[in-house]
Amino acid sequence: MEAADKMDDNEWNYHGEGNKSLVVSHVQMSRVLRLLKYSSEDAENAPQTTEEAFRQMENIVDFSNNVMSPLLGDKFVHSGEVVKLPLEFVRQLSIKVQHQRPAWRCDKVMDIYSGAALCLPNLTAPSIQTHTPPLCIEIKPKCGFLPSPEHVSKDIKTKVCRYCMHQQYKVANGKWKRKSLYCPLDLFSGNKQRMYFAIKHLIEEPQNNFKIFKGGQCIHGDRDELLSVSSLLQKLRPYFTCGNGRNKVVLHDFIQVLVDSLLSSDEEGDEGVEREGRTVCEASLCSTELIRTGPQPLPRDSVLGRILQVQLLDSLDIEGLFPLYRRVEQYLHHFPKERSRLQIDGPYDKAFLEKLQKCPREDDGSIEYAVAKVQQYRIAMTAKDCSIMVTLVPRRDEEDGTFSFSASILDLDPKPQDSVRRQQRLDHHVVAAYLRDDPGPRPPLYPECTLLIHPV
Numbered sequence: 104m105e106a107a108d109k110m111d112d113n114e115w116n117y118h119g120e121g122n123k124s125l126v127v128s129h130v131q132m133s134r135v136l137r138l139l140k141y142s143s144e145d146a147e148n149a150p151q152t153t154e155e156a157f158r159q160m161e162n163i164v165d166f167s168n169n170v171m172s173p174l175l176g177d178k179f180v181h182s183g184e185v186v187k188l189p190l191e192f193v194r195q196l197s198i199k200v201q202h203q204r205p206a207w208r209c210d211k212v213m214d215i216y217s218g219a220a221l222c223l224p225n226l227t228a229p230s231i232q233t234h235t236p237p238l239c240i241e242i243k244p245k246c247g248f249l250p251s252p253e254h255v256s257k258d259i260k261t262k263v264c265r266y267c268m269h270q271q272y273k274v275a276n277g278k279w280k281r282k283s284l285y286c287p288l289d290l291f292s293g294n295k296q297r298m299y300f301a302i303k304h305l306i307e308e309p310q311n312n313f314k315i316f317k318g319g320q321c322i323h324g325d326r327d328e329l330l331s332v333s334s335l336l337q338k339l340r341p342y343f344t345c346g347n348g349r350n351k352v353v354l355h356d357f358i359q360v361l362v363d364s365l366l367s368s369d370e371e372g373d374e375g376v377e378r379e380g381r382t383v384c385e386a387s388l389c390s391t392e393l394i395r396t397g398p399q400p401l402p403r404d405s406v407l408g409r410i411l412q413v414q415l416l417d418s419l420d421i422e423g424l425f426p427l428y429r430r431v432e433q434y435l436h437h438f439p440k441e442r443s444r445l446q447i448d449g450p451y452d453k454a455f456l457e458k459l460q461k462c463p464r465e466d467d468g469s470i471e472y473a474v475a476k477v478q479q480y481r482i483a484m485t486a487k488d489c490s491i492m493v494t495l496v497p498r499r500d501e502e503d504g505t506f507s508f509s510a511s512i513l514d515l516d517p518k519p520q521d522s523v524r525r526q527q528r529l530d531h532h533v534v535a536a537y538l539r540d541d542p543g544p545r546p547p548l549y550p551e552c553t554l555l556i557h558p559v
């Protein structure tokens with residue numbers, strides 16, 4: 104990156120944002136800067152000093168390097184580096200990007216006081232020479248499994264996945280206008296036809312779970328005004344001309360390439376992630392025909408397989424975990440100085456991960472056991488909230504529609520200790536809202552779907 108004193112806000116453009124950070128990209132170099140955001144309600148959680156802001160950024164990088172990267176695989180993770188930016192540059196940048204920010208994200212403001220930022224490779228504009236711009240697809244897959252009945256008080260949680268229940272709650276609360284028909288259990292199924300439907304539903308109703316970038320520019324998803332699927336297909340047509348550019352074929356070929364890249368594994372004889380219990384969500388509209396084909400392996404070393412294995416560190420569900428969280432909170436209340444020995448808020452070093460991996464299987468009543476289970480849950484939360492970026496680079500001089508692909512995982516920040524309490528409350532609200540409005544068992548929407556789609 105250019106020397107900090109030469110930073111010019113004309114060379115950086117608004118790129119995107121989430122709940123916690125705002126991202127700008129460089130006009131020429133394949134680099135982004137990720138700056139944290141705060142709301143006035145968050146003021147007490149926001150860093151009070153510049154040192155604290157830098158420590159928070161370092162914590163994010165350490166967590167990504169020493170915890171998430173070993174668990175997810177270093178080929179998927181780019182942790183980036185903390186940089187110090189001139190305050191004048193940050194202030195100019197915040198003014199410049201303000202009008203491009205989606206209105207619903209403007210309850211928070213960019214940190215313009217510390218100068219702390221994360222510098223990362225721009226995963227939507229890889230620095231490789233290509234004759235056609237790469238296509239990058241960002242998917243925030245959310246939780247891909249159902250909790251075990253042992254730990255939950257409401258039977259519905261073992262039948263309908265969290266994402267599908269949460270949709271009802273989000274629409275009722277006005278977060279989204281329409282329900283998405285996407286179901287994470289279909290995406291994580293390893294069954295190519297179920298994955299096809301999951302991605303089709305993401306394309307139709309992307310919400311904050313799906314974006315497509317062409318040459319670094321967002322062409323679908325993450326917009327106040329959403330483009331129709333047919334105008335998206337027009338933009339994808341030059342990449343998929345095999346079927347004379349017919350919409351149906353473009354859509355089919357695009358989804359198929361994406362499914363293949365999500366399932367791609369470097370491990371020979373990859374037998375798939377071990378899963379117990381149900382792997383089908385009752386709210387999914389996938390035909391019972393598809394589901395009857397039975398579970399299929401999700402390669403352990405694929406990007407989805409890696410994410411699912413880390414999500415499964417949540418082995419107790421929030422209901423089974425919450426008593427352990429309370430044990431930790433009570434202990435810290437009596438012995439506040441123990442917070443640092445127990446590494447509740449980091450440092451996220453190698454010893455931190457080793458402690459978690461040595462955690463006994465059964466509860467021995469110790470504080471160490473409770474802390475380790477809460478930390479495992481927080482890591483699983485990160486994996487339930489991360490995003491996948493798949494890069495598709497068209498192969499030159501080869502058959503049209505063939506791509507080389509790679510995948511990365513982004514947004515691997517640690518979840519704070521008190522987010523467990525928030526999850527517990529949210530779980531209660533989401534389940535209660537779903538039970539209140541539960542439409543009951545539905546016939547499949549696509550009873551004939553095996554005939555509607557091409558085999559993938």
Ligand SMILES: O=P(O)(O)O[C@@H]1[C@@H](OP(=O)(O)O)[C@H](OP(=O)(O)O)[C@H](O)[C@H](OP(=O)(O)O)[C@H]1OP(=O)(O)O
Pocket residue numbers: 121122123269311484488518522526529
């Ligand atoms: O709790 P959830 O499942 O709603 O996830 C939150 C996300 O909402 P989603 O349901 O994906 O729309 C939420 O995403 P949005 O702001 O809705 O785009 C954040 O990712 C939030 O993480 P953090 O608190 O900013 O670190 C996420 O919160 P946690 O992962 O901290 O729970």
Ligand SMILES: Nc1ncnc2c1ncn2[C@@H]1O[C@H](COP(=O)(O)OP(=O)(O)OP(=O)(O)O)[C@@H](O)[C@H]1O
Pocket residue numbers: 118119120121122123124125126135137223224225226227241314488490513514516
């Ligand atoms: N390295 C990167 N390269 C390209 N784009 C990126 C990169 N990192 C983030 N982005 C873009 O910026 C957006 C916001 O980033 P990110 O998901 O990290 O924000 P967040 O606030 O942490 O999200 P959340 O709402 O999940 O807390 C992403 O959805 C993605 O489109």
